[in-house]
Each structure stands twice: as C-alpha cells, then as structure tokens.
Amino acid sequence: RKEVEQDPGPFNVPEGATVAFNCTYSNSASQSFFWYRQDCRKEPKLLMSVYSSGNEDGRFTAQLNRASQYISLLIRDSKLSDSATYLCVVTEGGGFKTIFGAGTRLFVKA
Amino acid sequence: NAGVTQTPKFQVLKTGQSMTLQCAQDMNHNSMYWYRQDPGMGLRLIYYSASEGTTDKGEVPNGYNVSRLNKREFSLRLESAAPSQTSVYFCASMWGARTTYGYTFGSGTRLTVV
Numbered sequence: 001r002k003e004v005e006q007d008p009g010p011f012n013v014p015e016g017a018t019v020a021f022n023c024t025y026s027n028s029a030s031q032s033f034f035w036y037r038q039d040c041r042k043e044p045k046l047l048m049s050v051y052s053s054g055n056e057d058g059r060f061t062a063q064l065n066r067a068s069q070y071i072s073l074l075i076r077d078s079k080l081s082d083s084a085t086y087l088c089v090v091t092e093g094g095g096f097k098t099i100f101g102a103g104t105r106l107f108v109k110a
Numbered sequence: 111n112a113g114v115t116q117t118p119k120f121q122v123l124k125t126g127q128s129m130t131l132q133c134a135q136d137m138n139h140n141s142m143y144w145y146r147q148d149p150g151m152g153l154r155l156i157y158y159s160a161s162e163g164t165t166d167k168g169e170v171p172n173g174y175n176v177s178r179l180n181k182r183e184f185s186l187r188l189e190s191a192a193p194s195q196t197s198v199y200f201c202a203s204m205w206g207a208r209t210t211y212g213y214t215f216g217s218g219t220r221l222t223v224v
C-alpha cells in the first residue's frame with residue numbers, strides 16, 4: 001500500500017463546477033498536511049496547508065479527517081486557470097520525512 | 111528575488127557519463143532537498159541537507175552523491191549515469207519550522223540518459 005494515495009484522474013469539469021479530491025495516508029502518526037499545485041512541466045507550489053479544523057482560502061477548502069486518515073480539497077466555481085495537477089503532501093517529524101502523492105490531474109474546460 | 115535556482119534545465123547524457131546538477135537558494139533557508147519525479151509517482155527524496163555541513167540519504171539515494179557547499183548551494187552528482195536515472199529533478203529548500211513550513215522548489219532539470 002502506498003503511503004499517500006490519490007485518485008490520478010483526470011477530472012474533466014466545466015467552468016463553474018465544484019470538484020473535490022481525496023487523499024488517504026497510511027501513517028497515523030503523520031503530523032502535517034498540505035496541498036501543492038503543479039502546472040504542466042513546472043515545479044510544485046504550495047496551495048494551502050490543511051488543518052484539523054478545516055480551512056478555506058477563497059474558492060479552495062481543505063479538510064483533514066485524522067480518524068479516517070484522509071485529506072480533501074474542494075474547489076468551487078472552477079476556473080480554466082485551475083487546470084493543473086494537485087499533490088497531496090504528508091509530513092512526519094517536523095518536515096524531514098515528507099511524502100508526496102502522485103497527484104490528481106484536473107482539466108477545467110470552457 | 112530568485113528563490114531556488116537550478117541548472118541546467120535540460121540535459122541528455124550517455125550511459126556511464128557523469129554530471130552535476132547545481133542548486134542555489136537566496137532565501138537563507140537551512141534545509142535543502144533533492145527530489146526526482148517520475149510519471150505516475152510522487153516526488154521521491156534522493157538526499158537532503160538539514161543544515162550547512164550535513165547531508166543525509168533519502169528514499170532513493172543509490173547512484174547519487176551530494177555536496178552542501180555552503181548555506182546557499184546544494185549540488186547533486188551522478189557519477190555514472192544509467193537509463194533508470196532519466197527523470198525530472200527538483201531541488202527545494204524548506205522555510206518555517208514546527209507545524210508551519212513548506213517547500214520552495216526550483217524549476218527542475220529534465221535529464222535523459224540514453
């Protein structure tokens with residue numbers, strides 16, 4: 001079993017749609033959780049951290065369920081510019097063991 | 111405000127050749143990392159350096175060596191390239207501490223070994 005698993009997609013959605021991605025992790029001792037965004041042939045960039053209480057940044061909402069060991073990312077009112085690969089990232093031990101999911105590809109179409 | 115700079119951006123090597131990937135950051139971060147990214151797989155850690163003067167193996171260190179030359183620079187060397195090392199390589203530095211931190215990545219090096 002992979003340490004961090006994501007549905008690879010691709011998710012194809014029209015502009016304005018709401019789309020949700022899930023990610024599961026295997027180590028219950030994992031401490032910190034993040035979503036990164038990676039555009040085609042570019043480097044990953046931090047999208048948002050994920051907190052147990054849930055957090056929102058504009059159209060993006062991240063949730064963490066420690067009991068079930070999964071993380072989610074919700075994108076509302078999708079834009080063409082949201083098309084990218086979204087990486088689920090889990091860390092242990094203050095950041096020195098970081099595990100990246102393989103990513104979920106999103107295509108937003110006009 | 112360059113962030114993390116990697117060179118070269120592209121490289122083609124023949125099997126058995128050697129090369130060094132260069133990485134420099136201007137953000138005064140202590141920790142630096144080398145990852146490789148292959149299709150269908152997450153980024154995998156090759157080596158990291160928690161601070162100047164220290165380096166440690168990551169998940170996939172075989173076939174690589176690193177040097178933390180100073181606080182700014184962290185290089186990755188392939189002594190004898192193999193086709194299995196065809197990949198995209200990312201250097202990163204880490205900002206923050208404890209529960210508030212993240213990575214800044216360089217733009218990547220696309221390496222093909224033939």
